Amino acid sequence: MYQAKAYSARSAESRLAASTVARRDPNEHDVQIEILFCGVCHSDLHQVRNEWKGVMPTVYPCVPGHEIVGRVSKVGSGVTKFKAGDLAAVGCMVDSDRTCPECQAGLEQFCKNLTLTYNFPDKHLGGVTYGGYSDSLVVDERFALHVPANLNLAGAAPLLCAGITTYSPMRHWGVTKGKKVGVVGLGGLGHMGVKFAHALGAHVVVFTTSPGKKEDAVRLGADEVVVSRNADEMKKQEGSFDFILDAVSADHDIEAYIGMLRRDGNLTLVGAPEKPLSVSAFGLIMGRRSLSGSPIGGIPETQEMLDFCGAHNITSDVEVIPIQKINEAYERLLKSDVKYRFSIDMASLKGE
């Protein structure tokens, strides 16, 4: 066991601050990773502030962070996928039972015995797992991924959650050339959704509450941009979409978007607001529309997504921050004031 530097929250009300956490020494199949960059997901904020207390209450101290890119510093004797010096990435999961039908299908995100990267029971040391706002992490090599060499590392980190969470439902629901796809909320997830839908050849429409993001949306790959507070613009889109990805982090009206689907169209929620959303049966019945959700993605698909990003030169648009700016970054996230993901340069933790 050793002590790693980290930023943690002591309670739902406290700011994140420098601390240390215990990490295991690498076992036979583990890799130890020196973390270079960690993206800041809105889920980190929900979790730190215990906004998901009904589903996954936060255990304190909490070290968030599940968009991790770094360099392997040590490997266990049985490790075959990595050697010291390799780049490696870790997303939202660090373990699963590997034996259940979900794991065998490479859909570890649905495993009943999944271990998430933070705030989940730690099988090795007891207590809970600690995430990537830290200088290092130890993980089973099965849950570490290869980062294509051509990608900028600060921009690659957010692919590990924002990337896979938007790529996976688009693949599942058949987003391809000729399909009309909506992306609601141009934040960390939303802007990756736009990049993927565009790269997959779809006609992409962005729905945003922020008129100031219009130009960016087009630069990111949108064919049309609708300001969702404008009722006339919204009305024009009714009944026309094959697929809509909703990546909004706060309470909002999803009925309007269900009404924009064409027959058999699907609205997938990836945004996870604190409070329940309201849906009337008729919006779904008329048009045989469907509403679904989607969590991250499995390990094989996460590697597929990273390779797709390597081939298409896709990374997240990031604002790189030192860890000391994390509390300010959370406040800006709440104001939708990030273009379009904060990525923490973990070198800034060295001086703490």
Ligand SMILES: NC(=O)c1ccc[n+]([C@@H]2O[C@H](COP(=O)([O-])OP(=O)(O)OC[C@H]3O[C@@H](n4cnc5c(N)ncnc54)[C@H](OP(=O)(O)O)[C@@H]3O)[C@@H](O)[C@H]2O)c1
């Ligand atoms: N399903 C999963 O596996 C998964 C994975 C990761 C994250 N999440 C969840 O996905 C959500 C988005 O995460 P993120 O990191 O992308 O967050 P984010 O960067 O904060 O983006 C959220 C966007 O939602 C829009 N928005 C915010 N408040 C709104 C409101 N009151 N009404 C309408 N739109 C609003 C804003 O876009 P505009 O300015 O364009 O309106 C904002 O940029 C979070 O709830 C997060 O926990 C889920």
Ligand SMILES: [Zn+2]
């Ligand atoms: Zn996330």
Ligand SMILES: [Zn+2]
């Ligand atoms: Zn399993």
